[in-house]
Amino acid sequence: MFAREKFAGMNSIKFYQQFQTDIDCYKYLSDIKWQSGYICRKCGHTKYYQGVKPYSRRCMRCKYDESATAGTMFDKCKFSLLIAFHIAFKISTKKKGMSSEGLSEEFELRQKTCWEFKWKIQQALKSSGRYPLKGTVHVDEFYVGGEEEGGKRGRGKGKKRLVIIALEIVKGEFGRAYAATIKDGSSASFKPFFERYIDKDADVVTDEWTGYVPLKSAYKKLRQLPSNKGKSFPELHIHIMNIKIWLRGIHHHCSEDRLQGYLDEYHFRFNRRNKMEAIFDSLINRMVQYEPKRLNNT
Ligand SMILES: [Zn+2]
Numbered sequence: 001m002f003a004r005e006k007f008a009g010m011n012s013i014k015f016y017q018q019f020q021t022d023i024d025c026y027k028y029l030s031d032i033k034w035q036s037g038y039i040c041r042k043c044g045h046t047k048y049y050q051g052v053k054p055y056s057r058r059c060m061r062c063k064y065d066e067s068a069t070a071g072t073m074f075d076k077c078k079f080s081l082l083i084a085f086h087i088a089f090k091i092s093t094k095k096k097g098m099s100s101e102g103l104s105e106e107f108e109l110r111q112k113t114c115w116e117f118k119w120k121i122q123q124a125l126k127s128s129g130r131y132p133l134k135g136t137v138h139v140d141e142f143y144v145g146g147e148e149e150g151g152k153r154g155r156g157k158g159k160k161r162l163v164i165i166a167l168e169i170v171k172g173e174f175g176r177a178y179a180a181t182i183k184d185g186s187s188a189s190f191k192p193f194f195e196r197y198i199d200k201d202a203d204v205v206t207d208e209w210t211g212y213v214p215l216k217s218a219y220k221k222l223r224q225l226p227s228n229k230g231k232s233f234p235e236l237h238i239h240i241m242n243i244k245i246w247l248r249g250i251h252h253h254c255s256e257d258r259l260q261g262y263l264d265e266y267h268f269r270f271n272r273r274n275k276m277e278a279i280f281d282s283l284i285n286r287m288v289q290y291e292p293k294r295l296n297n298t
Helices: 012-018 022-033 081-093 100-107 111-125 187-197 210-217 234-250 256-270 276-289
Strands: 048-050 057-059 136-144 161-170 173-182 203-206
Touching (some): 081 256, 161 187, 161 234, 161 256, 173 256, 234 256
Antiparallel strands (some): 136 161, 161 173
């Protein structure tokens, strides 16, 4: 086993120094891909020699030559690996995020190409659901788009989308948070979100909406308080406001699938705001280990 050299931090000069060519990026991917050792994907053999492409590995037994990008989100990328790394760096470290228009300008790529790659990255940023929120957890729903944002009641009603959100409160401070688009405010729509993101033993607090009542059978400590126009949940309402401001800054319209991607992107950064030094490496790890679904298959 070897210790691979992880890129740490958000310093773009350091980043440009470490990643100057495609070869630098192939090495980085190869180090991640085979960090627990080499196993041939075809025959399971564990001995290899240098393959044809940079940092690819060729099986000594069956001669299968596997590139560092094969089976990762970088496979069949429409632009150079170096550009892909730079885009991943921008998206993971820039607090305001990067729109596909912004990426298109900066890297001289078609906007659609950037849009597709950004979509892949957002898939990688989706939480594994393995670390549910614990302790005090405030839950609420809010709308994105539609009348609230447009200012004209009734108009654009169809575009308005409902989001459920949960935020940990740790000693009066913000903890971690997750959010998901939902069809409606029914307990059936709330349930999958609760099951994925909230520990059964958490002290969940919601407003008095009836949709939360049936969840009390699984979440014994769930309490309901009068919302008092949001004043009962000040941290959560600040968090929702920040998401809305961020969303307005980064995109104008997005489909429901895309909104979920943006919520995942936002919370990936938010939940790592105290360990941003590891954020780029963490994203690349996820992109190496993730097989992307097809765009039209979500
Ligand atoms: Zn083999």
